[in-house]
Amino acid sequence: MDLTVFAIPAFTLLLVVEWVSYRFAPDDDERGYAVKDTATSLTMGLGSIAAGLGWGLLTVLAWDGLHELTPLRVGNTWWAWVLVIVGVDFFYYWEHRAGHEIRLLWASHVVHHSSRHYNLSTALRQTWTGAHHIVFIGPMLLLGFPLTMVVTSFSINLLYQFWIHTERIDKLWKPIEFVLNTPSHHRVHHGSNRQYLDRNYGGILILWDRLFRSFEPEGEPVDYGLTKNIRTYNPLRVAFHEYAAIARDVRAARGWRTRFGRVFRGPGWQPAVEAAEPASVAARATA
Known part of the structure; x- marks a missing residue:
């Protein structure tokens, strides 16, 4: 079951709460909305929801x-749910990493990194071309x-990642920061600072990043934002500029x-013979 659609009212409420928080307690760095x-x-x-009807x-x-x-069958038990949630998160890590390291996949994922702001609305800036799942x-x-367990676990993974798109939550208790993906870890992921590029791919668990x-x-x-920002608010350009x-x-x-x-090397890849020549390689994201 895709839980993300049912979560839209909660997403909307939390967006309003965060926006109000900036109105009454502005950020010193003039961040926010x-x-x-x-x-x-x-x-x-x-648009992602509409496109997802087909891709989904x-x-x-x-x-x-x-x-x-496959002849393998796993029953609907509590331990199976633990395994499937952790397993989906593991494979999500590699999907996410590939989305930064393979340009064709980056063309889809770059949408999510195209904002120069970081708030709960950024979590909703999603691709319209996500068949690589x-x-x-x-x-x-x-x-x-079972299919229902995998789909539900994937939805749980995406739902978890909504709340980490905020600057209003500072670093959490160290054991939490060590195990789970948090707003602090995911802020790094959205950074275009050199040391932050291609880091912190985890969905729910940050342990995969520590391990790999x-x-x-x-x-x-x-x-x-991106190392070369696209400077547009046109949804069609945001969705397809890298393609x-x-x-x-x-x-x-x-x-x-x-x-x-x-097509298949990294977003910033240049062939050796053309390394000194200008290229139209589009904006590369904060990893």
């Missing part, structure tokens, strides 16, 4: 097919977990190896 930025984030969120159906059908391919979360179905050496604690103030940049780079590339690299 900006009308055009927030409107773009909400539009991207609504495709994903569920593919996952159901994967479940039918099929590949990365699919192994949970092959391991025998992608963890970075919050230190200096975070500069949100357009990939197409331009592929057309201009010399040879199939370079074309392949423009």
Whole structure:
């Protein structure tokens, strides 16, 4: 069951509460909400829900097919729920990491990093092209977990990540910060500061980042957005600007190896022979 749709009223209430908090207790750094930025984030969120009707159906059908391919079956028990929630979070970590390290996937994920503000509305700035969930979360179905458990666990993972998109919560108790993804950890993830790039990919657990050496604690103030910001509030440009940049780079590339690299290497990748030449590689996100 996709719980995110049912959570929309709660999302709306918490957005209002956070906005009011900035009205009565402004941030010293003039952070908070900006009308055009927030409107773009909400539009991207609504568009993601609409697009998700198609992608979601495709994903569920593919996952159901994967479940039918395996002889493994896991029952609906409390320990199975623990395993599936942790397992989905593990595979989400690798999906998220791939979304930063493979440019074609980055073209989808860059949407979420395109705001220079960091508040609860930023959590709703989501992609309209998210079919890669099929590949990365699919192994949970092959391991025998029921479709309903996997879909619900994936929804729980996304719901958890809503509240960590805020600057109104400082660092928490150290044991919590060590195990769980928190606002402090996720602020780092949205930072374009050099030391914050490509860090803190975890969904619910930050332990994966500690284990796979992608963890970075919050230190200096975070500069949100992309290393090359797109400077637009047009939802269509926000949704598809990196796909357009990939197409331009592929057309201009010399040879199939370079074309392949423009699509499947990292967002900032340059072929050695072209390293000194300007390229139209689009904005790369805060990792």
